[in-house]
Amino acid sequence: MTETRQWLLNGHPRGRPINDDDLKLVTTSLPEPGPGQMLLKTHFLGFDPAQKGWMENIADYVAPMAIGDVMRGSGITEVVASNGGKFPVGTMLAGSIVWSEYLIHDGEGLIPCMHELPPTAMLSILGTTGVTAYCGLFKVGEPVAGDVVVVSGAAGATGSIVGQLAKIAGCTVIGIAGGPEKCEWLVKEAGYDHAIDYKAGPIRTQLKELAPNGINVIFDNVGGKILNDMLACIATNARVVICGGISRYETGNLPAGPENYFNLVFRRARMQGFIVLDWASEFPDIRRRLVKWVNEGRLAYREDVQHGFENAPNTLQRLFSGSNKGKQLLKL
Amino acid sequence: MTETRQWLLNGHPRGRPINDDDLKLVTTSLPEPGPGQMLLKTHFLGFDPAQKGWMENIADYVAPMAIGDVMRGSGITEVVASNGGKFPVGTMLAGSIVWSEYLIHDGEGLIPCMHELPPTAMLSILGTTGVTAYCGLFKVGEPVAGDVVVVSGAAGATGSIVGQLAKIAGCTVIGIAGGPEKCEWLVKEAGYDHAIDYKAGPIRTQLKELAPNGINVIFDNVGGKILNDMLACIATNARVVICGGISRYETGNLPAGPENYFNLVFRRARMQGFIVLDWASEFPDIRRRLVKWVNEGRLAYREDVQHGFENAPNTLQRLFSGSNKGKQLLKL
Structure with a gap:
């Protein structure tokens, strides 16, 4: 029997920001691992704005979360005991888990951390963040060398990678971010050609x-x-x-509809969403490319590491206040 | 010297409907056709909502119209005199002209009417309307047999063709139109599977x-x-x-932005504009296909013919009041 703390969903933050009552910290006892199961110890949690969507339970392309469910998220765990499980004791695993210090798990959906970069990279540059940046830019955006690429939320975990990938692909890259510090980072560290501070004034004239x-x-x-x-x-x-x-997350409503969608007609342009899991079979190859660019010094990534399992809800909040600098992580 | 009446642009209807002062009827004298020129007599004018955009002069993908310009539009003309021009006297031509009873023209951009259908078909099913329906549906919408296709403005000139093309392609087709008469026409004449009258109640539940x-x-x-x-x-x-x-045309502003654009993400979907002239090289082949379907009785088209050159502005207005039943034409 292993004692563990867990964060449970306790409220649906619909139409409002997340508040302190939406998640509840409990202590529970885990059973021994059954046949084929492992006991995993959580070392890091990764945070993503989509998690508020899961808590709201209005998006329907991921399994909904009910009150009392253990909060879902990404994480890095270590196999600390195994009853004939998929991975040997000592293996560091990355993937979708729940907010729990320890887990009983059969390893389904978890993959061993790559050794070329520190384990946390599996939650940032090599995780959903990195492959989302890669697939969204290259498979949906289809940039051609010489194109002008503009990224909003450019200093965020995904945005900062997108801009660098577009630079590698020979594009001119403009980032939009909030505040002079983020904008300076975009140009000086992330290789953006230009940064626009949306808090400093109208962005349309600057874009033109x-x-x-x-x-x-x-x-x-x-x-x-x-x-x-x-x-x-x-x-x-x-x-x-x-x-x-x-x-949209401030209110829980969808973002306002962009009236300039009609420029899609004037400019024979397209606007497209995507779900990165559609390219899951390509993730190993994409991760190899990302590792190579990181090791060549062409792709920088930033991780913002907070500390303490009890701070998980506050760490999630940092995404919505714009406090995070790069991928938001929590070290247990 | 040929005397002719012409409609000149006299005001930009921006942020408001077209009013009576926006076009001015004048009488003018045309010179004799110069070398390579022809004298054309206009038999029909064709009308399209985009013409209000030209008058507003806010869209920038077509040459802007200035005050005093002869109003631009599509038409069917006949060669009544020629000074070594491109087409022999008696030829019926279709294409982009101006609102003038007679024109001096070198024939550039005009094509002879096909003989398989009456000449007016060159302004409707075989004109921009028909090729826009074809290219928008097949090249941008990419329907697959068995798909559900929904068309708004379904009883309009373009919409009614789109629905029938989607039926030919093996799809289930739902049309949205205003009023019971149009909806009945969609199902009984245009082969739509279902019609939704947006004036009769909320359409979202019916679509679901x-x-x-x-x-x-x-x-x-x-x-x-x-x-x-x-x-x-x-x-x-x-x-x-x-x-x-x-x-948008009621106010001259762009249509309100659709907040559900975000469903493009949840549904990994795309939203796309197009400019039909990009496929101009394929128009002859597309027209042959359309003629074949019309002659097989698989593709019906409707023309709404008004009369009298002096009624051209009122005829244009019919598009925005939803009065037209099928392609709006004017017989001179």
Whole structure:
């Protein structure tokens, strides 16, 4: 019997921000691992804005979460005991888990951490974040060398990778982020050609100046007014990748509809969503490419590591206040 | 010297409907045709909602119209005199002209009417309307037999053709139109499987009932609330073809942005505009296909013919009041 703390869903944050009562910390006892099962110890949790969507239980493309369910998320775990399980004791595993210090698990959906980078990379550059950036940009955005690529939420975990991938692909890259510190980081560290601080003034005129021939690829993590401003500046045949809509999370409503969607007609352009799991069979190859670029010094990634299992809900909140710098992680 | 009446642009109807002062009727004298020129007599004018956009001069993908320009539109003309021009006297020509009873023209951009159907077909089923329906549906919407296709503005010139083409391609077709008469026509004459009268009540619940597994292809001529309701019901991998936004013309503003654009993410779907001229090289082949289906009785088309050159502005207005039944034409 192993004692463990767990965070349970205790409220659906619909139409409002997450509050302190939406998650409840409990202590419970886990049974011994049954045949084929392992006891896993959680070392890191990874955070993503989509988790609020799961808590709201309004999106229907992932299994809904009910009150009392252990909160779902990504994590790095270590096999500490095994009853004939899939991986030997001592293996570091990455994948979708729940917010629990220890877990009984059959290993389904978990993969061993790659050795080329530290284990946390499996939650950031080599995790859903990295493959989302890769697939969204290359498979949906289809950038061509010489294109102008604009990324909103550019200093976020996904956005910062997208911009660097677009640079590797020979594009000119403009990032939109909030505040001078993030903008400086984009240009100095993440290799963006230009950064626009949306808090400092209207972005449409800046986009027109920086991309006088129009934007070829938009990678949008934000929605709302920023998406609308970007759509006002698209070039003929533009591809608009809708990756996220962080602007919606404040209210729980969908982001406002962009009236400039009609520019899709004037510019014969397309706007497209995607679900990264559709390319799951390619993830091993994509991870190898990402590792290579990191090791060549062409792809930087940032992790924002908070500490203490009891701080998991507060760490999730950092995503919605824009406090995180790079991929938000929690070390247990 | 030939005397002719012409309609000149006299005001930009921006942010408001077209009014009586926006076009001015004048009489002018045309010179004799110069070398290579012909004198053309206009028999029919064709009308399209995009013409209000030209008058507004806010869309920038067609040459802007200035005050005093002769109003631009499509038409059927006959060669009545020629000074070594491209086509012999007596030829009926179709294409982009101006609102003038007679024109001096070198024939550039005009094509002889096909003989398989009456000349007016070159302004409707075989004109921009027909090829827009064909290209928007097949090249952008990419329907697959068995798909559910929903068309807004379904009783309009383009919409009624789209639905029938989707039927030919083996799809289930739902049309959205205003009023019981149009809806009855859709089902009884145009072969639609179902029609929804948007004036009779909320359309979202009806769409969910008629397409319980979701909409695979949307062909939108309307924008605004109707587009938003359709987006609420898309299936995974849906294609959303944005062809027009008639709902915008009342105010001159773009249609409201559809907040359900975010379903593009949940449903990994795409929304796309197009400019039919991109496929101009294929128009002859597309017209042959359309003629064949018409002659086989598989493709019906409707023309709404008004009379008298002096009624040209009023005839254009019929598009925005929803008065037209099929392609709006004017016989001089």
